[in-house]
Amino acid sequence: MRKVDPEKHAARRRQIVAAAVLCFARKGFHRTSTAEICAEAGMSPGNLFHYFASKQAIIAAIVDQEGLETAAYFEEARQAEDLFGQVLGFMDLVAELAADPTYARLALDISAEAMRDEEVAARVARNDAALRGHLREILAAAAERGQIDGSLDLDGxxxxxxxxxxxxxxxxxxxxxxxxxxxxxxxxxLLSRFLRSGGPG
Amino acid sequence: MRKVDPEKHAARRRQIVAAAVLCFARKGFHRTSTAEICAEAGMSPGNLFHYFASKQAIIAAIVDQEGLETAAYFEEARQAEDLFGQVLGFMDLVAELAADPTYARLALDISAEAMRDEEVAARVARNDAALRGHLREILAAAAERGQIDGSLDLDGxxxxxxxxxxxxxxxxxxxxxxxxxxxxxxxxxLLSRFLRSGGPG
Structure with a gap:
């Protein structure tokens, strides 16, 4: 058996994920074959399975990668003085991602896949819980600094x-x-009024 | 050829749609067969195709029915004095529908199907445009009566x-x-603050 270089292995996985994202954007997740992903990544089909057990495993990796990116975003956002501004900035970023047809298509495909595949669903739910946690944390800190309405139910x-x-x-x-x-x-x-209006509306 | 009684035909279609909704709620749209829909509706499989050409045609009928129900809701809502209250009432109704597992499952299945089937997509888009039209109209009348912020961009x-x-x-x-x-x-x-807050936030 060949020895596996972990860094090379990880780099190859990233390359396959990038190729898969391009393929999924063109044809959707379901109509993309693993053979097409291999062709896009410039590797032989038999080789793919050293890196991913299935097409589902590739989509799982995409979802996990997204979770890491969201965590990194909020890790940095927390350092700012204007945390309310960071919430607005996050939503601007979401709007930009949604405006990117490749990303939007992929996001919608992942949601649809989560309805059919429990493992994808579990990963999507984990990312979602983490996102709400990040948002709650930054809202709590913003409320403490008087940047948003302190009486607001922050989980809600x-x-x-x-x-x-x-x-x-x-x-x-x-x-x-x-x-x-x-x-x-x-x-x-909408967000300014929701988060900053003083009274009960 | 048998003569078709239009009322009986329409009643039978409604019965099939109701049976299909039950089946879709149990197993999802894709895993439900037309044979199962026929069994639920108490009719022979060969008979179904007098009423619907395909399972897709049944889902199209469900989407169209939903559009009619939304139109009827707003037709009545428009008669009220407190139009802002009607907008809140509509969202309460949406929350109640989303809390019904049968309805929620169906709504999510329809969204997923719209990504795969252009005819379903066209119907969903038509309902959505109609919904935004109803909302815009009721918001405009509410603004005229001073019930919501008159400076708000109502399409937005x-x-x-x-x-x-x-x-x-x-x-x-x-x-x-x-x-x-x-x-x-x-x-x-959220809606009260968004629609009624005086200033620019």
Whole structure:
């Protein structure tokens, strides 16, 4: 048996994931074959299975990668002075990702796959719980600094911000005229009013 | 050829749709066979195709029915004095539907199917455009009566309310702890602040 170099192995996995993302964006997850992913990655089909057991395993890796990127984003966001601004900045970033057809297609494919595949569903749910945790934490710190309404139920607020993230991608899927980046000002207005209005509305 | 009684034909179609909804809720759209729908409706499989050309045609009928129900809801809502209250009431209703596992499953299946089937997608998009039209209209009348902020961009507001509707169903799919009806107060707070706050936030 060949010895496996862990760094080379990880680099090859990243290369396969990148190739898979391109293929999924073109044809969707279900209509993409592992042979097409191998061709895109420039490797022989028999070789793929040293890195991923199945197409599902590739999508699982994509979901996990996304979780790591979200965690890294909030790790940095926490260092800022204006934490409310970081929440707005996060939603701007979500709007930009939703405006990228490759990313939007992939996000919607992953949601659909989560309805069919329990392992993908578990990973998506784990990322979602982590996202709500990040949001709750940054909102709590923002409330402590007086940047948002301190009387707000923060679990509820984090949940509804997550619902807005879902909603942006759903809009892209259903409304061909929806332009996520063009909607940034309205989204900022909504979040500002929701998180900062003093009274009970 | 038999003569078709249009009323009997329509009644039979409704019966098949009701049976299909039950089957889809149990097993999902894709894993339900037309034979199972016929068994649930108490009819012979060969008979189904007098009423629907395919399983897709049944789901199309479900989507169309939903569009009619939404139109009827807003037709009545428009008669009220407190139109802002009607918008809140509509979102309460959405939360109740999302809390019904049969309905939520069906709604998510329809969204997934719209990604695979252009005809379903066209119908879903038509319903969505109609919903945003209804929302825009009721918001405009509410603004005229001073019930909501008159300076708000109403197309944008309708779009984001639609995004919240999508978001509620997405939350049900991804977060097992999400209770749509328990979230009603927070949703009302969000909408009140978004639609009624005076200043620019």
């Amino acid at each position: 607020a984090a949940t509804w911000i997550a619902a807005l993230v879902d909603g942006i991608f759903a809009r892209v899927a259903v409304d061909p005229a929806f332009r996520p980046t063009g909607e940034k000002p309205m989204l900022r207005l | 507001a309708a779009t984001w309310i639609a995004a919240l509707v999508d978001g509620i169903f997405a939350r049900v799919a991804v977060d097992p702890a999400f209770r749509p009806t328990g979230e009603k107060p927070m949703l009302r707070l």
